[in-house]
Amino acid sequence: MIELSKKQTEQVSVLYDVYKKDILTRAEINAVVKKGKIQNPSWLKTDKFKVDRGCYKLPLNNAEDNNKVDEKVLDDAPNKQEAAYIVSSLTGDIVPKKDKVFVPFGNYSDVKNIIKSGQFYPCFVTGLSGNGKTMAVTQACAEMKKELIRVNITIETDEDDLLGGYRLKDGQTVWQNGPVIEAMERGALLLLDEIDLASNKIMCLQPILEGSGVFVKKINKFVKPKAGFNVIATANTKGQGSEDGKFIGTNILNEAFLERFPVTFEQKYPTSKIEKKILTNTLKAAGKSDVKFVEKLVTWADVIRRTFFDGGVDEIISTRRLVHITQAYAIFGDKIKAIQLCTNRFDDDTKNSFVELYTKVDSGSSLEDILKEQNEADLSQQLESEDDSDSDDTDADQSASVYN
Numbered sequence: 001m002i003e004l005s006k007k008q009t010e011q012v013s014v015l016y017d018v019y020k021k022d023i024l025t026r027a028e029i030n031a032v033v034k035k036g037k038i039q040n041p042s043w044l045k046t047d048k049f050k051v052d053r054g055c056y057k058l059p060l061n062n063a064e065d066n067n068k069v070d071e072k073v074l075d076d077a078p079n080k081q082e083a084a085y086i087v088s089s090l091t092g093d094i095v096p097k098k099d100k101v102f103v104p105f106g107n108y109s110d111v112k113n114i115i116k117s118g119q120f121y122p123c124f125v126t127g128l129s130g131n132g133k134t135m136a137v138t139q140a141c142a143e144m145k146k147e148l149i150r151v152n153i154t155i156e157t158d159e160d161d162l163l164g165g166y167r168l169k170d171g172q173t174v175w176q177n178g179p180v181i182e183a184m185e186r187g188a189l190l191l192l193d194e195i196d197l198a199s200n201k202i203m204c205l206q207p208i209l210e211g212s213g214v215f216v217k218k219i220n221k222f223v224k225p226k227a228g229f230n231v232i233a234t235a236n237t238k239g240q241g242s243e244d245g246k247f248i249g250t251n252i253l254n255e256a257f258l259e260r261f262p263v264t265f266e267q268k269y270p271t272s273k274i275e276k277k278i279l280t281n282t283l284k285a286a287g288k289s290d291v292k293f294v295e296k297l298v299t300w301a302d303v304i305r306r307t308f309f310d311g312g313v314d315e316i317i318s319t320r321r322l323v324h325i326t327q328a329y330a331i332f333g334d335k336i337k338a339i340q341l342c343t344n345r346f347d348d349d350t351k352n353s354f355v356e357l358y359t360k361v362d363s364g365s366s367l368e369d370i371l372k373e374q375n376e377a378d379l380s381q382q383l384e385s386e387d388d389s390d391s392d393d394t395d396a397d398q399s400a401s402v403y404n
């Protein structure tokens with residue numbers, strides 16, 4: 001039996017906990033050090049524990065199995081409560097602040113009613129990027145004075161990130177609750193943002209989505225949700241992948257996981273009236289006002305969205321992008337420059353056609369005029385291609401020519 005110090009025992013416990021095996025490579029040990037979970041255990045990476053080239057055996061013989069190592073760590077702690085268990089990293093007020101620019105629309109009132117009901121009723125909010133999904137949930141909490149914990153999910157998100165894990169604090173390895181456990185213990189709303197980016201490592205949420213408690217095996221504790229705890233997930237897809245490939249990185253979520261959300265809200269872009277209010281508020285927050293520009297921007301976005309949904313262009317202008325344009329206008333004082341800067345992220349053809357379309361709207365063309373012109377252009381293009389069936393490039397670059 002090898003005598004280890006308390007700190008060494010803790011390091012062994014964390015390493016075993018991460019990999020669930022007793023022979024680790026140098027790289028595996030270093031990865032845990034890099035994550036900040038333990039200090040570098042240079043004592044372990046020595047000949048004494050070496051079993052192969054770059055491989056070290058964890059001295060688990062201090063305990064018969066991992067549970068015992070865990071128990072030992074906890075039992076040896078001079079003050080069990082303080083040293084081995086950080087209850088909360090979130091102190092103070094976690095109710096979101098009200099945003100002066102916010103204009104309620106879409107599922108906002110439904111989300112508010114769910115919060116008001118105090119019931120555990122998980123919801124899934126889906127919709128294209130930048131149409132206010134996250135903001136609606138945040139602002140519903142702000143209005144209802146509801147505590148909110150937002151977790152941005154990625155493909156890397158795992159049980160450790162969600163439920164909690166051992167962290168290094170003041171030279172000691174301590175347990176820290178993850179955001180899910182925090183939200184359960186506080187009775188807060190848990191916002192799982194961009195849930196469709198997750199891998200199946202989020203399946204640890206299954207019992208939590210049923211409203212029952214969860215057994216956190218690493219600390220041997222059953223956590224029951226406090227009244228008021230609820231979960232809202234947002235995503236650009238419905239968890240079935242992204243058919244058009246627009247949302248790279250989205251994954252197909254487990255059917256049983258999706259089944260645990262009783263309702264799904266389909267968030268659309270705001271109506272023109274609401275979007276005008278949002279842009280007016282954005283300009284006002286920047287100390288400006290320009291009713292005509294706001295109206296034209298909204299008409300412009302409306303034409304682009306209609307064309308996008310008809311398959312005429314590959315890109316769309318989101319509410320978020322319109323907000324960015326009004327902010328750029330407030331800073332630079334130049335409408336075309338603002339539109340150019342904020343559409344530079346698209347390919348040249350798309351960007352040029354968007355800017356050109358804006359100049360048409362700016363010169364007084366109405367939504368109806370532009371759509372009529374567009375339909376006529378489509379028709380004549382169709383006739384031309386029928387007449388000239390030899391021509392290969394009639395349809396080339398549709399996105400560039402669609403507004404011309």
Ligand SMILES: Nc1ncnc2c1ncn2[C@@H]1O[C@H](COP(=O)(O)OP(=O)(O)OP(=O)(O)O)[C@@H](O)[C@H]1O
Pocket residue numbers: 101102103104105127128129130131132133134135136234235236278319320323
């Ligand atoms: N109701 C609203 N009132 C005011 N501004 C809004 C509203 N909805 C959206 N916006 C503006 O659009 C931006 C994007 O909104 P939000 O982050 O909620 O979009 P999202 O749908 O969650 O997008 P993503 O799918 O990319 O996460 C906000 O930062 C805000 O500027």
Ligand SMILES: [Mg+2]
Pocket residue numbers: 133134135193194234
């Ligand atoms: Mg969002």
